[in-house]
Structure formats: C-alpha cells, structure tokens
Amino acid sequence: DVKVTQSSRYLVKRTGEKVFLECVQDMDHENMFWYRQDPGLGLRLIYFSYDVKMKEKGDIPEGYSVSREKKERFSLILESASTNQTSMYLCASSLLLGQGAYEQYFGPGTRLTVT
Amino acid sequence: AQSVTQLGSHVSVSEGALVLLRCNYSSSVPPYLFWYVQYPNQGLQLLLKYTTGATLVKGINGFEAEFKKSETSFHLTKPSAHMSDAAEYFCAVSDLNTGNQFYFGTGTSLTVIP
Numbered sequence: 001d002v003k004v005t006q007s008s009r010y011l012v013k014r015t016g017e018k019v020f021l022e023c024v025q026d027m028d029h030e031n032m033f034w035y036r037q038d039p040g041l042g043l044r045l046i047y048f049s050y051d052v053k054m055k056e057k058g059d060i061p062e063g064y065s066v067s068r069e070k071k072e073r074f075s076l077i078l079e080s081a082s083t084n085q086t087s088m089y090l091c092a093s094s095l096l097l098g099q100g101a102y103e104q105y106f107g108p109g110t111r112l113t114v115t
Numbered sequence: 116a117q118s119v120t121q122l123g124s125h126v127s128v129s130e131g132a133l134v135l136l137r138c139n140y141s142s143s144v145p146p147y148l149f150w151y152v153q154y155p156n157q158g159l160q161l162l163l164k165y166t167t168g169a170t171l172v173k174g175i176n177g178f179e180a181e182f183k184k185s186e187t188s189f190h191l192t193k194p195s196a197h198m199s200d201a202a203e204y205f206c207a208v209s210d211l212n213t214g215n216q217f218y219f220g221t222g223t224s225l226t227v228i229p
C-alpha cells in the first residue's frame with residue numbers, strides 16, 4: 001500500500017516563527033502536492049512538484065515556500081507564520097498521468113495553529 | 116479552466132435511505148473524475164474513480180458513481196446509508212490540460228440519522 005506520512009498531526013506555533021511541515025511518500029511517485037483545507041473552502045493547492053528540485057505555484061502560494069531535495073520528500077515552509085495560516089495542511093502524491101494508476105494518495109494531515 | 120461544483124454543502128439522510136451526493140464538473144477535454152471521503156481528523160481516502168471505459172463505476176463501501184458526459188456530472192450514490200458513512204465527501208477532476216493537478220469541490224458533509 002502507498003503510504004504518505006506527515007511529520008506532525010498537531011502543531012502549535014507563534015506568530016513570526018518559521019515553520020516546517022514535512023511529507024514523505026514511499027511509492028516512488030513523481031508528483032507531490034501541498035494543500036490547505038479550511039471549512040467551506042475545500043482543498044486549495046499551495047504548491048506542487050513533479051520532480052526533484054522542481055516546483056510549481058498553486059492557487060495560494062503567498063506566504064509559503066517548498067523544498068524537494070529528494071524524490072520521496074516534499075517540505076512546506078511558512079517563512080513567518082501568521083494567524084491566518086491556522087489551518088489543516090494535507091500532503092498528497094501521485095504518479096504522472098499516463099504512467100499507471102492515476103490518483104492522489106493523501107497523508108493524515110497536520111493541523112497547524114498559529115497563536 | 117477546470118472546476119468542480121458540489122451541490123449541497125450538508126446532506127442528511129436516514130439510516131437505510133438512499134445517499135445521493137451531487138458533483139458537476141467543467142472540462143474541455145475528457146476528464147478523470149474522483150470521489151474521496153474524509154473522516155474526522157484524517158486525510159482523504161479514494162472511494163472511486165473514472166478514467167476511461169465503463170461509465171458506471173463501483174467503489175469501496177458500496178458506493179458507486181456514473182459519469183454522464185452530456186450532463187457533465189459524476190454523482191455519488193449508495194442504496195442504503197449506514198451510520199459509518201457519516202463523513203465529508205469531495206469530488207475532484209483532472210485531465211490532460213491540468214498538468215497532473217486535481218481540482219477539488221468544496222465538499223459535502225453527510226450526516227446519517229439513526
């Protein structure tokens with residue numbers, strides 16, 4: 001089974017702190033994604049990556065950056081956390097379209113609270 | 116641009132009744148369509164997907180969905196609701212133009228009344 005793990009289930013940080021959210025997948029997937037989930041807004045794409053050291057902005061990249069140094073690991077960085085970044089963060093991975101079973105596999109999520 | 120509309124942010128059904136969750140999409144090319152379920156404080160789990168072939172797709176836990184191109188719809192159904200079906204459900208679309216991105220609807224929260 002594909003497994004996507006996230007470094008923390010719950011995280012509490014202070015305003016202005018630098019925050020790292022880590023995601024690891026064990027299925028050799030090319031694509032990795034970071035989403036933010038808020039009530040009534042569904043999932044919004046922050047960044048995604050289709051290869052090592054490659055990244056693409058999603059719909060809401062402001063205030064975030066990402067790093068993908070190894071194929072299995074995709075990190076989301078909040079350079080200076082703000083209270084409006086309090087949210088559930090979901091990581092996902094998938095094969096490239098046309099390379100096999102095409103679906104996104106999700107981690108359990110990190111609920112981040114910024115105070 | 117691709118988009119997904121889920122009609123009804125909250126749906127309540129009685130235990131044993133039919134579950135119908137609606138999803139309409141927009142896509143200029145043949146779509147790939149997905150339904151995911153999310154239980155409280157968990158990630159999303161794939162229920163079923165349509166890529167090509169048969170338009171009626173069966174998934175886990177007794178759910179199924181039918182791709183109707185003429186209606187641009189992919190509604191999720193289950194003949195008889197169970198208490199364990201209470202969760203948040205998300206519809207998603209992807210296609211060759213989206214660069215491997217998925218576009219998700221805003222979700223439908225299903226409540227099952229005993």
